[in-house]
Amino acid sequence: MSDPATSPQPGVPPQPTLRDGDLVLRPWSFDDVEAARLQHDDEIAHWFGFPEAIPPAEKQRKAIERWHADYADGRKVVSFVVEHRRNLAGTVEVKQRPDEVGELSWAIFPRHRGQGLATRAVRLLIDYSFGELGLSRVQAxxxxQNLASLRTAGRAGLRREGIVRGREEARGERRPYVQLARLATDPEPTSPLGFRAVLNAGLPTKRVIAQGLGRNSAGGVLLCELTYKREWDLPGGVVDPHESPAHAVVREIREELGVDMTVAGLTAVNWLPAWRGWDDACLFVFDLGVHDDGLVQTATLEPREIRALHWCSLEQVGEHGAAYLTRMLTRLLHPPAARIGTAYLEDGADPT
Ligand SMILES: CC(C)(COP(=O)(O)OP(=O)(O)OC[C@H]1O[C@@H](n2cnc3c(N)ncnc32)[C@H](O)[C@@H]1OP(=O)(O)O)[C@@H](O)C(=O)NCCC(=O)NCCS
Structure with a gap:
């Protein structure tokens, strides 16, 4: 049987064969039907949502026919056989969108896994996508839970961009997928900068909050009465990306109270577990020193967020503040003798 991909179509160059040492990406041939379909396994069926582990010969043949047709039709899809030392080892493909974006997918057959073939094959495919196809971005x-694929993507320089919720139906429900992408302008994943960028994109980021503990001469603690929640709280707020916690508390107090304060030291770090739909966070509590009683009248409050300021005793903190705040301030204002100095707390208390 003739292989349409090997005969040039009008305006479309013949599909090339790409090489990296003993690894070759080449066009599909109808001679590949048996070798390809018999090497499929449950893992491929699971992640691609195929109904059976070994596809029937007719289905594999039709897939090859479709890849040839899609290639001829403006290279809409370019699918390659991955061949390793002349053995059919898997497949990779790029599906072109009209906006210079290509969607990649890959599979390596079971007995060829764990030797770095997916990494090498996807890197070749990406070079082809940016080079011959002229794409600006490839994504996958x-x-x-597909750790092998996430890792393969990272090794090929695709950075994690986030979770697309309910992206696709798989195994009876709409499931979340990790979106990964590489731009033509990104540094090579083998360069130090490219390697760090891929790792950096996949590392967890934790929310950081910076608040200040200011007191008056009578030992009262400065609390803000807020417009957006019932509980009174210490002044401060969420630390911006690339901002230090100490800078954030000074900035927040200037923005919300119209007061310039300086940080005298770190009083506590308090890890807050996830709560009412908020993710967990690390709260830095800074010592703001002792202030004049008149501060609560003279401050220029940001009216969208702050209704009033109060000097509070611990009893008043208990009446108006969240439970963790009361626990935390009780612990910080009356530290046990053995625990003088900066405190490390979890949910307002010493960890057990
Ligand atoms: C994903 C797949 C292509 C990887 O093929 P492979 O040739 O074994 O991959 P490589 O040897 O190039 O390994 C790539 C990375 O994945 C890691 N990896 C491979 N298998 C893994 C596994 N089961 N669990 C965790 N990590 C794994 C490797 O250690 C390597 O990372 P490292 O270089 O940091 O050590 C293969 O497992 C597969 O075909 N899976 C089923 C199909 C699939 O899921 N396709 C993607 C659909 S989106």
Whole structure:
């Protein structure tokens, strides 16, 4: 049987064969039907949502026919056989969108896994996508549990961009997928900068909050009465990306209270577990020193957020503040003798 991909179509160059040492990406041939379909396994069926582990010969043949047709039709999809030392080892493909974006997918057959073939094959495919196809961006989607694919993507320089919720139906429900992408302008994943960028994109980021503990001469603690929640709280707020916690508390107090304060030291770090739909966070509590009683009248409050300021005793903190705040301030204002100095707390208390 003739292989349409090997005969040039009008305006479309013949599909090339790409090489990296003993690894070759080449066009599909109908001679590949048996070798390809018999090497499929449950893992491929699971992640691609195929109904059977070994596809019937007719289905594999039709897939090859479709890849040839899609290639001829403006290279809408370019699918390659991955061949390693002349053995059919898997497949990679890029599906072109009209906006210079290509969607990648890959599979390596079971007995060829764990030798770095997916990494090498996807890197070749990406070079082809940016080079011959002229794409600006390649992207891929993998389920969060598909660790081998997430790792393959990273090794090929695709950076994690986030979770697309309910992206696709798989195994009876709409599931979340990790979106990964590489731009033509990104540094090579083998360069120090490229390697760090891929790792950096995949590392967890934790929310950081910076607040200040200011007191008056009678030992009262400065609390803000807020417009957006019932509980009174210490002044401060969420630390911006690339901002230090100490800078954030000074900035927040200037923005919300119209007062310039300086940080005298770090009083506590308090890890807050996830709560009422908020993710967990690290709260830095800074010592703001002792202030004049008149501060609560003279401050220029940001009216969208702050209704009033109060000097509070611990009893008043208990009446108006959240439970963790009361625990934390009780611990900080009356530290046990053995625990003088900066405190490390979890949910307002010494960890057990
Ligand atoms: C994903 C797949 C292509 C990887 O093929 P492979 O040739 O074994 O991959 P490589 O040898 O190039 O390894 C790539 C990375 O994945 C890691 N990896 C491979 N298998 C893994 C596994 N089961 N669990 C965790 N990590 C794994 C490797 O250690 C390597 O990372 P490292 O270089 O940091 O050590 C293969 O497992 C597969 O075909 N899976 C089913 C199909 C699939 O899920 N396709 C993607 C659909 S989106």
């Amino acid at each position: 989607y993998a389920e969060p």
